[in-house]
Amino acid sequence: MATEHPLVLPGDTIDPSLIPTHKKQPLRLGPGLRHVPPSTILPTVAGQLVTDLRKNSMWVEYNGGRYIPSQGDLVIGQVARSATDLYFVTITPYTANASLPHLSFEGASKKTRPQLLPGALVYARVTLANRHMDPELECVSATTGKAEGLGPLAGGMAFDVSLGLARRLLMARSREEGGVEVLEQLGAEGLAFETAVGRNGRVWVGSDSPKTVVLVGRALTETDEKALGVEQQRKLVKKLIREMR
Amino acid sequence: MPREAEPSLNERQFILQALQENLRLDGREFDQYRPLELTFGDQYGVADVTLGKTRVLAKASAEVTVPYVDRPLDGIFNIATELSPMASPAFEVGRPTETEVLISRLLEKTVRRSGALDTESLCLVAGQKVWSVRVDVHVLSHDGNLIDAACFAVVSALRHFRKPDTSMESGILTVYTPAEREPVALSWLHSPFCVTWSYFGDEGEIALLDATWREEQVRAGSCTISLNRHGEICQIAKLGGTPVEAVTLLQCTNTALTKVQEFSAFLDRKLAEDIKRRDKGGLMAELSAENDR
């Protein structure tokens, strides 16, 4: 892992051999990197440098800091208040609220839109995010008109995790790439629950039994705080299940 | 101004629902504290207390000043509490929130008014020179139950503190540096500790010890009881909140007493360990100072 993704510190020089080259596509820089003309690339945060040769892109993986919305992210927001035609949604408590139009829910019309009280949780996608405007959200896919799993979250409990864990959980193959297997393990133990992972560092867990929710929450937060590997996660799950019984 | 993060409706409902089923989010028993850690600094009178994710640092210091005119025979003893934005963005410097005022009042009542420190022993020359002992409490990280952690830190810091030795000869007061004479401990009478109960439910029927920040935001009321290990109540503060049955309060006081005895034993053990550690290190430090010159 370490050889694949070398550790970089802000201002480090990046070994030119690490920079991907591609014949046709231009080089794309992701978060944590800065291009200083003419041809220097500097990391701006401490983390692991990841390169993707196929897409000819590179970025720095880092855990922590505060969440900065970017387009297409799935987030768990909390309704702050309702205005005439939109909800103001808090993505993180210390940044400006995002806006979520009343009609951007599946099958919503003026009469059938969901009525959300202040404090309700929604799973939403960021549609607009730039530095000078408040972000905008949607709970329905603009192209298909389907919710695709987005919308208000009923019941359950939201747990705070680090941004890094949230990102790893959202990876398509979270076990191989992200090194988190804890949710699969819990499922394999026969627990019935559903989750929604927000890129803003919140994980919602829903289940009929509060016991299951507490257990999943503890497994997630402990994995996060102690930075457990896959093997340790397995042990943790076994231990928690034993405690619960 | 940044706000304090409000818990969402889902969290509020879930925490209460789970409590009805005897479940806490971190899997603790209702009357179980989070792991309590105490480390002393290299200097005398520095205590760093962690209670789960809550962390409080207390530093005791002393200086010679003039006593108050109305109390010429008493030394001065102050506790200064500061909740900085380090603990939570909702705290601001220089503008005490209600929480901060209540915490400092509670510490004052628990430690100062209960006479834990013998202020008369701080007097050097009546009406002219007294020791002024001051404890600064800094909250480094806030995850609930600041009061218990802060009180434990204050008492630990004061018990650990050594003030410079003094002597009085023919009207001349001499204050010795630590190199000349070993500093002396404060004249300490008893060690009070705070135990905070949080009440949940419409009737306040669920009582929790050591609530986390999340739980504190959802609770319906709280009651802080200060006791020492001899079973003396130093202070009780149930400042409003949902009404609780009187019998429950009595039971809570009795449970608090056993917790306080645990705290007291824990602090005694830590202090003994620290003295042992210093005994070895003290000699070494002196040797190395010689070598420097």
Next chain:
Amino acid sequence: MPLDTSAYSLALLRVDGRRWNELRRIHAQIRTQAAADGSSYLEMGHTKVMCVVTGPSEPGPRRGTTGGAAAGASKAAAEVAVSVVVAGFSSVDRKKRGRGDKRNLELQSTISNALAASLHTHLFPHSVIQVSLHVLSQDGSLLAALINAATLACVDAGIPMTDYVVACTAGSTSTYAAGDESADPLLDLNHQEEQELPGLTVATLGETDRVAVLVCESRVQVGRLEGMLAVGVDGCKQVREILDRVVREKGKRMVLEGTVVKGEGLEDMDLD
């Protein structure tokens, strides 16, 4: 200065001639201020306080006095903003207290939280109930008198509440050091007794045993707590009786004077 309470064991009478379970004279009036939404005047012995309640009303540009943290955080229920003003002439030594006095802030926050638990504040979202308390004379049991006066004024202001929040103090005849088991609990401490003996202030919700406020600021053996609490709770029931009588009598007089119309279902109300 310590007073001599040793005489108690001889005659079983306290310094002011009361027995252990006697309250001082409580005199209360409601609707004393015509301009306010609710007002009251209360004497517990020589402790005299006044209370004026304004609201529930729209919050003004100036935030409530106890506000700060609570202000703006939750708009779903009315905020109970309490201010306590201690008159300079209220006690023997004329001590100037600043606005930021911590003891005063603690009093305000306690009264505010105690009232908020009984008042149906959720019926008045986005509003403020301003409770102003003035201490005219102090002779012990200050917090208890303030709570009682605030409750009466809230009744007068017609703010819906579950029950009266009533308070009184209780103490114990022996100091913390003495381990004598014969110590008697005492009801309703005056200033002298408060100075010398351990005591606590207890506020209950109406006639129930449920304690809304419990404040103890002196050292006392844990075994003594039960007796003091029992006496205190019992005293609260007596206080409730007295306050209730005051409210009913005022109501009766207002019906007789024709200020208000006698309501439906009150036929059995005694209007002699």
